[in-house]
Amino acid sequence: MLRxxxxxxxxxxxxxxxALFIVYNLVAISKDPLQDLIESTAPNKQQLIDARVALLDxxxxxxxxxxxxxxxxxxxFVPRFDDPNGLFGFLGNHFDMGVNVLGQDVGPIMSTAVQxxxxxxxxxxxxxxxxxxAVGVSTALRQYSGYxxxxxxxxxxxxxxxxxxxxVLLKQYLAISFNDFLxxxxxxxxxxxxxxxxxxxxTMSIIGGAIRTRxxxxxxxxxxxxxVLFLLQALDWFRHPGLGTAMIIVLGLIAAAIVAGLTxxxxxxxxLIITGAIAVVGGAxxxxxxxxxxxxxxxxxxxxxxxxxxxxxxGAGRIFGGIEKRQIAINGGIVAGVSAALLVIDRVMQVFPxxxxxxxxxxxxxxxxxSPQLGSxxxxxxxxxxxxxxxxxxxxxxxxxxxxxxxxxxxxSLLEVMNQDYIRTARAKGLPERTVVMRHALRNSLIPxxxxxxxxxxxxxxxxxxxxxxxxxxxxxxIFTESLNHVxxxxxxxxxxxxxxxxxxxxxxxxxxxxxxxxxxxxx
Amino acid sequence: xxxxxxxxxxxxHTAELNAELSIEQREVVxxxxxxxxxxxxxxxxxxxxxxxxxxxxxxLVFSSVGIVxxxxxxxxxxxxxxxxxxxxxxxxxxxxxTPIVDGGNPTIKGLFDWGVHPxxxxxxxxxxxxxxxxxxxxxxxxxxxYGILAAFxxxxxxxxxxxxxxxxxxxxxxxxxxxxxxxxxxxxxVLGQLAGNNPFMKSxxxxxxxxxxxxVGWMSMARLVRGEFLSLREREFVDAARVxxxxxxxxxxxxxxxxALGVVxxxxxxxxxxxxxxxxxxxxxxxxxxxxxxxxGQIVNEYQGAFATRPWLFWFPGIFIIAIALCINFIGDGLxxxxxxxxxxxxxxxxxxxxxxxxxxxxxxxxxxxxxxESIHVLGDPGLDESAGDAGEKKR
Numbered sequence: 001m002l003r004x005x006x007x008x009x010x011x012x013x014x015x016x017x018x019a020l021f022i023v024y025n026l027v028a029i030s031k032d033p034l035q036d037l038i039e040s041t042a043p044n045k046q047q048l049i050d051a052r053v054a055l056l057d058x059x060x061x062x063x064x065x066x067x068x069x070x071x072x073x074x075x076x077f078v079p080r081f082d083d084p085n086g087l088f089g090f091l092g093n094h095f096d097m098g099v100n101v102l103g104q105d106v107g108p109i110m111s112t113a114v115q116x117x118x119x120x121x122x123x124x125x126x127x128x129x130x131x132x133x134a135v136g137v138s139t140a141l142r143q144y145s146g147y148x149x150x151x152x153x154x155x156x157x158x159x160x161x162x163x164x165x166x167x168v169l170l171k172q173y174l175a176i177s178f179n180d181f182l183x184x185x186x187x188x189x190x191x192x193x194x195x196x197x198x199x200x201x202x203t204m205s206i207i208g209g210a211i212r213t214r215x216x217x218x219x220x221x222x223x224x225x226x227x228v229l230f231l232l233q234a235l236d237w238f239r240h241p242g243l244g245t246a247m248i249i250v251l252g253l254i255a256a257a258i259v260a261g262l263t264x265x266x267x268x269x270x271x272l273i274i275t276g277a278i279a280v281v282g283g284a285x286x287x288x289x290x291x292x293x294x295x296x297x298x299x300x301x302x303x304x305x306x307x308x309x310x311x312x313x314x315g316a317g318r319i320f321g322g323i324e325k326r327q328i329a330i331n332g333g334i335v336a337g338v339s340a341a342l343l344v345i346d347r348v349m350q351v352f353p354x355x356x357x358x359x360x361x362x363x364x365x366x367x368x369x370x371s372p373q374l375g376s377x378x379x380x381x382x383x384x385x386x387x388x389x390x391x392x393x394x395x396x397x398x399x400x401x402x403x404x405x406x407x408x409x410x411x412x413s414l415l416e417v418m419n420q421d422y423i424r425t426a427r428a429k430g431l432p433e434r435t436v437v438m439r440h441a442l443r444n445s446l447i448p449x450x451x452x453x454x455x456x457x458x459x460x461x462x463x464x465x466x467x468x469x470x471x472x473x474x475x476x477x478x479i480f481t482e483s484l485n486h487v488x489x490x491x492x493x494x495x496x497x498x499x500x501x502x503x504x505x506x507x508x509x510x511x512x513x514x515x516x517x518x519x520x521x522x523x524x
Numbered sequence: 525x526x527x528x529x530x531x532x533x534x535x536x537h538t539a540e541l542n543a544e545l546s547i548e549q550r551e552v553v554x555x556x557x558x559x560x561x562x563x564x565x566x567x568x569x570x571x572x573x574x575x576x577x578x579x580x581x582x583x584l585v586f587s588s589v590g591i592v593x594x595x596x597x598x599x600x601x602x603x604x605x606x607x608x609x610x611x612x613x614x615x616x617x618x619x620x621x622t623p624i625v626d627g628g629n630p631t632i633k634g635l636f637d638w639g640v641h642p643x644x645x646x647x648x649x650x651x652x653x654x655x656x657x658x659x660x661x662x663x664x665x666x667x668x669x670y671g672i673l674a675a676f677x678x679x680x681x682x683x684x685x686x687x688x689x690x691x692x693x694x695x696x697x698x699x700x701x702x703x704x705x706x707x708x709x710x711x712x713x714v715l716g717q718l719a720g721n722n723p724f725m726k727s728x729x730x731x732x733x734x735x736x737x738x739x740v741g742w743m744s745m746a747r748l749v750r751g752e753f754l755s756l757r758e759r760e761f762v763d764a765a766r767v768x769x770x771x772x773x774x775x776x777x778x779x780x781x782x783x784a785l786g787v788v789x790x791x792x793x794x795x796x797x798x799x800x801x802x803x804x805x806x807x808x809x810x811x812x813x814x815x816x817x818x819x820x821g822q823i824v825n826e827y828q829g830a831f832a833t834r835p836w837l838f839w840f841p842g843i844f845i846i847a848i849a850l851c852i853n854f855i856g857d858g859l860x861x862x863x864x865x866x867x868x869x870x871x872x873x874x875x876x877x878x879x880x881x882x883x884x885x886x887x888x889x890x891x892x893x894x895x896x897x898e899s900i901h902v903l904g905d906p907g908l909d910e911s912a913g914d915a916g917e918k919k920r
Binding site for chain 1: 713714838842
């Protein structure tokens, strides 16, 4: 195994270097880097040209200049022990990504851009995987139903939809009309009834079953949605959102029920009691938490809260879980994590009226990665809300297309697995359908999905170029387009280095994961 | 062997034979592989409708505003290419401003009542119909050239790697990996800038862009074809050909390639629909078709700021992109169904309208009687279709 990894790694490094070399030279010959100066009418034109040639070593032919750039990058691995600032105290002190056309150091520019883009891309990818797998599983289990056909058709449509078209639509319709809605939040009665019926219909199609169950589910969900929407509106919740103890407990119990239904079954008493207790305790902690979650607290608190809750929930399941403590510990951790997330969401919601006022009543942002005018010392909650409103639209735009492909792959893969002999064996020995699907089928069907997701990383990062341009983010995408436009090779190569390295690393991870998950590959 | 005798059996045995064959086998008795595929494809309503729509779009687009061809010219500064515009039947072109009618609103009222500017005008009065037609031309040109080139290189690389294996395979697959490391959009943007700044390439417009993009779009096809060749070369008929003394070239072209053709054709349609989106995205970020020429992505980008006041500047180009991509995807779906060897049944109740109808009525045709356990089938191709699901059902 180690030899395999090592061999793959060495080959990957050479492939990466060759790819960088090709891109460097192609970009260098694609356009004259001095074009804007040659066309300019500045009196000191020749001087400017000479300055740029000297700054970027343009008198060196591109293939040779590539190795000069590479030298700066490889400086990362040259150890220097007298300077303690670098990685592990001795690495990274000679790291040099060069300067851009304006003479600014590329390294610091890249690091903020990378953070923003990764935030966007990772969030969208994670959501896309979760939603895509859920949709894929549900369509596979309800094959040939109206729900399945509808999702198939929608997947076709999203496949044919350019991301920029979708993004402009989101910006124009979702952002603007949602902001209008938040200014004057009343849902007209026909709209309310229509959305309730739609929610009821979707739930009914997913749950399926005999005609009686279907009608019951449909009626129940429709009425429930209508009541919830009506209450939210009556309480002016959209302008003053919040959860409170009661809502956190109810949502936590729903999460506990869903987790139970997917793992050990809703009738498993011990699991239900433990996870239910965790949900109730989580909700009850809302009151003391209001004093803990102050405006001055740092971002570490959120991490401590969420991770601490998960650890406590896991521990409770481990201690009281009895014979099935492994599964119950996991369920406890999940429910505790949901509770903690709800506590944080509640706290963030509390700053919403203030945020809404600061943004002049247009909270959903269409431009940039953060608001410029967030006050002198914004609290962590305000910053989180600000980040969320800015991430919302680009994340949806990136997500939708990935969801379409992941759901199709999951559906296909699960259907293939469900037809295997061992699934029949599992059913024949009397396992409940839940165990057959969740444990025997789903786990195996997710093996190919890991490869697809990992191989997609490069495409998703580069796809963010378009999304970033539409939503005016100054992140990696804009670095790429601007530096390509000006043949500004150092920032462009910084972009390439990061994107290509991530692609290589994720492909490597996919290969290793595949052989770890699928023993048949390892032996071959 | 008994099967062979039965198919050649005299008429007297037909009844007995039919009893043994399933309904779907009976439908294909005596037909060649090509005939079966063709028949299945022609019965796929979604694909047929899409084919018709695509043909109409092509006809409309290339006849309405005419075509632009590069023409060699010997001027004062030597040999160069100029562009000649052969006009079509539409009265405006995509560059010249025209008097503004009705504030630039679209004048189209119905299918045959087009008015002067059916898709409206922009703020300086350019006709958007002409611009959209020209842009769609570019998209279609890129799509076909890219699809064909990428398929050709993919089959070449994948075929050589899969057939010869060993060091050839190793070298070619590392080359594929190398190209895959550079994200497609990044590679395409660099090549787009190259094509847009070179006067020679620029005079060929979309064609040169398509050729450059085709040179970097073959990797997925190469991997697919390699896999197909690897499995086909182990089959008995290839051994038989080799024993009979066939050369490598003959085995590749006469025995393996025809059997891999289905996969290649279906994958080509996927490449083509990806090419439409890629070209539009590239022009959108400014590295595709360069001004003064127009393309759909460029129109959307140029006018996205004017969305609130002139939404038609945005809707019409977008609809044409989606229409072409959707048509190609449906044709690909039809081809996949037609070529799928696991599928014994002729497809007749699937396709766009049946899907829509079933989505609306909420019931599948005849699978309703099956319990959830029974209605779970095999599915090999993780694609957009549900064809192989049927195959699994038939197998049972």
